[in-house]
Amino acid sequence: MSDELIVFAEEPQRQASSEAKGSLRPWKVLVVDDDRDVHEATKFGLKGLVFMNQPLQLLHAYSADEARALLTQHEDVAVVLLDVVMETETAGLDLVRVIRHDLQMTNCRIILRTGQPGYAPEIEVILKYDINDYKNKADLTRTRLYTSVTAALRSYSEMVTIDTSRRGLEQIVRASSELMSRHGINDLANGIITQLSALLGVPEEGIICCRSKITEQDEHQFIIVAASGKQAIKAQNARPLEDPDIKQMLQRAISEQRSIDDEHACVLYFPSEMRDDILLYLDIQRPLEETEHQILEVFCSNISVCLDNATILDRLHNHAYFDSLLDIPNRISFANHIDKMLLGQSHNLMLSLIDIDHFSGINDTLGAQSGDELLRLVAQRLTEMLPAEVFVSRVSGDTFGLLGPRSLLEPARIKAGFFDPFSLFGDELVISVTQGYYQLNDSNLRGNDAIKRANIALKRAKTIVRGEAIEYTQEIERETHQRMLLLQGLRRAYNDNELFLAYQPQIDLRTGQVTGFEALMRWRTKNGTMIGPQEFIPVAESSGMIIPLGKWVMDTAMADLVRLEQQFGLKLQMGINISSLQFRHPNFLHTIRSRLDRLEVSASQIEFEVTESVAMMDTENVREILATIHEYGAQVAIDDFGTGFSCLSYLETLNFDRLKIDKSFVDKMLDEHTSTHIPEMIISLGKDLNMQVIAEGVETLEQMEHLRQLDCDQAQGFYFARPMEFSQLQKWLQLHLAGD
Incomplete structure (x- = not known):
């Protein structure tokens, strides 16, 4: 999220003296992570950051319990940089609940960070607990960390200011809550126009447009996302904007990378690294007052959270349920699909795990790039050779999971599908696969348990009959258990x-x-x-x-x-x-x-x-x-x-x-x-x-x-x-x- 969500006028650049800095109350930023290297990296990334002439004070906690103790002592913590997975998989999200419910710290900004994208927070958590941002640690360069924290501090500063002195806070909170509950970009966009018009006390006369970054060379390409009032009569959703006066204001906001206003209208600019730029044109028929500028800054911060959350949720869904390399369902999605299928008829379903023989040797000999390409080719062949009713996924490494009617997943048929060579960067490569399969006949079984049984058979096959297939039996599991x-x-x-x-x-x-x-x-x-x-x-x-x-x-x-x-x-x-x-x-x-x-x-x-x-x-x-x-x-x-x-x-x-x-x-x-x-x-x-x-x-x-x-x-x-x-x-x- 960009720091400059909305700036209506250039802010004077003032440098505080060292004496002044020492007398100012610092912004308190709590870093919660069980990895000490992350703390050191954060110190480096935020070193020297001064926001609104106030320095930063970093507080450090290495567990959720330590964080809770610090938050109890420091009620004025502005930003929490919170690791999702610490001593438990839910430690970070549990702490979010503590911050919002137990400690009632509603102004404190929370930025979730994770090194394990697969452990994505539930959608309800992001929507319900006002999470400011969600980032992968690997993506947080110093500039992005600086930007995210600055944006969070700005949001915190304005929320605190309005919480104590602005009469429009309750309406902003109600509007934000309403927008948080909306689903879909069109519904969200219409809600933004409605809430913003109510906040400013003006008619619902507005348009929300997006300008894709891939069309940056076309200065006049704005696509209408939502419109209301008289503007809705002139414009249609998903169509290019035609009004030259509105386009001129939108282009000016794009060029200046900020929100602008004049005597008759305002344009709010919401940049983002995660999605297309969003611009809101509101026909207010009067100039904005200074207090309205400040209120809009806070309101726009919340809108940006809503807009970015929509993108975050899409990406979290992909991280949680799809393999990033092959763009096919992953193990979690596979297990969920098995659960779903087991609710219906399961007597004719078969679960098959196939493993590429000697894949590590191929990877070592030809290189990781060739290994990745081979995995893509295998996923493509499985998808093409099997009917649509067969669910294809990547379970782990070079192991793929299949679920479908037994007649379509007979081991001989799968084996024959790999007789033809693969064209790997101009060379032909012939591979074989080893299979472990399990006939789904227990409707009380969970998806992960079914995968486990097929994996037991696969391990047995890899041990004694490489290139062939073995079916799971209870005897095999007993022997495996005894060996364990x-x-x-x-x-x-x-x-x-x-x-x-x-x-x-x-x-x-x-x-x-x-x-x-x-x-x-x-x-x-x-x-x-x-x-x-x-x-x-x-x-x-x-x-x-x-x-x-x-x-x-x-x-x-x-x-x-x-x-x-x-x-x-x-x-x-x-x-x-x-x-x-x-x-x-x-x-x-x-x-x-x-x-x-x-x-x-x-x-x-x-x-x-x-x-x-x-x-x-x-x-x-x-x-x-x-x-x-x-x-x-x-x-x-x-x-x-x-x-x-x-x-x-x-x-x-x-x-x-x-x-x-x-x-x-x-x-x-x-x-x-x-x-x-x-x-x-x-x-x-x-x-x-x-x-x-x-x-x-x-x-x-x-x-x-x-x-x-x-x-x-x-x-x-x-x-x-x-x-x-x-x-x-x-x-x-x-x-x-x-x-x-």
């Missing part, structure tokens, strides 16, 4: 030290001596229940918690290895499992380097075990990481060898130190219906590549003897020892050495 509870329990177990390491010895098959151990993570709850790693490790990996857990495993295993060497004087090896998520983490090398650097034994005694899936990642990147690990002095083994990819070429290009034969091959090794070919081939392969070979899961003497005959280097398994806690391992190792 397991994750919560795992976080609690990590913080409460319920996790521990068990160590399984590794034996040299030629000498029978202990060569090292494998560190295995275990979880024992406080009530003594053991939760198997096959249950919690996948949850840790999918949630990303494997990263801190992996660091803890390294620290604990390396510390225990040092203690064993100090106690027994043996140079033993410690195997530490590394997940693919850890291996891909950008800080992985730094993590192991920092620990190896402070290790009190040789780094060669540490062996990091990775799976074949890690080896089959970006070969060049894996080669560089393995080379760096070897530079640090540590060893690397391939765990569960033979159970993953069949391509073995990576063994020739990547520098591994040891192969581990998976237990499944050892179990079948002596079966009369199978053969020893796989273990024998792995052992032979290891020898050819100058790699050590160790067999896992050895449980019988026969298995051990057979592996020794095949010239396998080492083995581990229940035949030798079960995984043990550290104290048990110490005792076992002592007995084992005594037996030797």
Whole structure:
């Protein structure tokens, strides 16, 4: 809102001396925001502002409660710069109610500010509680902040003046209240003419016109919005203004960017950055008095609030219910539409969420601009390929929501819609989508709950069948809920030290001596229940918690290895499992380097075990990481060898130190219906590549003897020892050495 809403004469420019400034009562502006940076930015933006020769005094509150206390102490606060969302989503709006109702501060001007446009105030709040302005924080440059506060101070100043000395205040308030309740620009415009005529005591002879800024070069293009009295006979709404005398006055107001008057008429000028300029011509047949100038300033401030509120409400509606990038309904609108449809027949409706596969990779590779363009193209294709009865929305990121008859949203049909490539800035790009869908069969369900169910199915599909579709079932939700509870329990177990390491010895098959151990993570709850790693490790990996857990495993295993060497004087090896998520983490090398650097034994005694899936990642990147690990002095083994990819070429290009034969091959090794070919081939392969070979899961003497005959280097398994806690391992190792 412009500061100069209405100025009938140039104001003299007076500079107050520093002595005078110190004696003047300052304008009190209360800044309410939970972000300290916003307070500092506001201080900078309003620094040095002097209005009507009075300086500003900024008061600061960081919560609604602090603001209420300050407002109780300072009843003369002129302007409140209020954050919409603070300690709660409604804290700002609740404070508005306190200001207007509890504290009865009707003159104080309120400017709402928000950094989250989605949390828009309700329409009733803006209309009912006399909110002066509503701005996005990102849009508040210093100039706009300066302008908004100055306009608010002018409004406050005039309201206070009229509240104490002008007889027309009650009529202004009644008129403003009447205008606030009107809806639609025509109804509002007619109400303005009526109220202004009553305020000045003149007949309703007026015209309201708008002049769009895009037609600024055409000096005579004014479109009639409303007209009354004799003027209504001459003019028709939505038609260009023809009267040359009125056009001349309107053009003068536009040129001078202010309201003007003469002996027979006045033109009120309402500029705005949010809408077209509005001008009101009133045929008063007499000059305005000075007191009427002042009254009109206040009245015009309120009219500007009404006019800007109409624009604000439109924009708030778009921010709240439409996606700003794609100009299609957003998640809130989607949920509301589901609620509406559930009130009718829902047995044949299906809700589908579709997610663009590998969108983040496209975004990273081609850039954010290409990513945004792809999203627009996908929204366009969905809208064009689906009938009008299908509701299309953007739920989040690269996920779109569809609602319509099941026959129109069959997964195969949606999938086929993406077979054709997209033309992305001249290049053709083929994508696939993953779908999660839910058949709406519960009329008591809310829209957000239905979206949640479809999202559960979508997450399951993204985990196990990328590019396909999965339908929501209660079993999937139960499993999801159990995984969530397991994750919560795992976080609690990590913080409460319920996790521990068990160590399984590794034996040299030629000498029978202990060569090292494998560190295995275990979880024992406080009530003594053991939760198997096959249950919690996948949850840790999918949630990303494997990263801190992996660091803890390294620290604990390396510390225990040092203690064993100090106690027994043996140079033993410690195997530490590394997940693919850890291996891909950008800080992985730094993590192991920092620990190896402070290790009190040789780094060669540490062996990091990775799976074949890690080896089959970006070969060049894996080669560089393995080379760096070897530079640090540590060893690397391939765990569960033979159970993953069949391509073995990576063994020739990547520098591994040891192969581990998976237990499944050892179990079948002596079966009369199978053969020893796989273990024998792995052992032979290891020898050819100058790699050590160790067999896992050895449980019988026969298995051990057979592996020794095949010239396998080492083995581990229940035949030798079960995984043990550290104290048990110490005792076992002592007995084992005594037996030797």
